[in-house]
Amino acid sequence: MIRLDHVSKTYEAGVQALDDISLHIAPGEFVFIMGDSGSGKSTLIKLLQKELNPTRGKIMINGKDISKLKQKQVPDFRRKVGVVFQDFRLLQDRNVYENVAFAMRVIEAPRREIKKRVPYVLSLVGLAAKYRSFPRQLSGGEQQRVAIARALVNRPKIILADEPTGNLDGGNAREIMKLLEEINERGTTVVVVTHNTEIVRAMNKRVIIIDRGNVASDQGGE
Template sequence: MIILENVSKAYKAGIPALNDVSLHINTGEFVFIVGDSGSGKSTLIKLLLKELDPTSGDIIINGKSLNGIRRKQIPKFRRNIGVVFQDFRLLKDRNVYENIAFAQRVIATPTKKIKRRVPMMLSMVGLAAKYKSYPRQLSGGEQQRVAIARALVNEPKILLADEPTGNLDNHNAWDIMKLLDEINQKGTTVLVVTHNLEIVKAMKKRVITMKKGVVVSDERMGESHAD
């Protein structure tokens, strides 16, 4: 469960990137967040990852207030959230297997478990045969699949995807969205920030629209959602 209670974030006095935003996202939901550049989408993602602190208000994730998390506790908190970016952010000097294993190394997972878990994730994203390939040898869609596998390898409860299809052609974009939907079907809460309204409309999910730092609509394909 993700709850935002009257969250505001101002980078400079008088220019709020988020202005008094309140949201409830239930466990297991699939939510699109749409809006133009400067609408506050990226700020929202950064606040959810505790890269930034709100100027006012509170964010509660899985029952824990982010305001109460100390700096030293941030790494542990982030392990509950998988994150995927538009530019994939893979390590270019490591192959597919190592990129995914890296996420497990970071949290000191035993090697035995890594060896079991990484092939599972590779199968899930359909890249089992390419485990030795380097990012430069993969298409954009394949790179994003690796990024998704890396985001999910530590079994987070929430997956944040910031413009995951922004660098992909239509065909690959659909593949990635289908994969995110499958992940959501298995119980992971998925939050996707996107510009791709065609996909948003076709997916028939909950859509939160932001403009100039405020939520202007929150609906599920035609039906209005309590805000």
């Protein structure tokens, strides 16, 4: 599913964020990526979204070397990878339904499909009753649920979540993790970048620790 072969990333200023990393994430796995600020974990997520290209090495996702994708092939690749951010990144002028439908509209899904799929995904994340609410009317946990619904709505094979509980209290954080676990149980590969050691310990999943651009440890949870 995801394979990194000797991947390095050096920014233009000369800062080396990742140094010769190799790792493999199998289809259907749930993986935590941990590390201190500046360890290179955000760079890793950006590489997996093809927001950045590696300086060296190969990143294979679903059997394709994504660093070799042409610019016009990038949208198709990104449709197979759902992303969730720490700050939710919802459109404040649109309600819950529209925020989720937006993800389908931009990939030009048929209207009929949107009308069918969005309520279903909202019920999966437990927000079917709040489909007309605006982000400002929701709690942090609910906003993150909307963001997860948006990431999920186009049936991605992988979900990349960058600090999804970073802005949430303990209870909401646990609920979001539970939701991601349920999504994973349905067959979606989930990669979560987090600082939250308590949650990581409680979930008992594979944990990859990045330190100064290197894989410091890689331990399977189960």
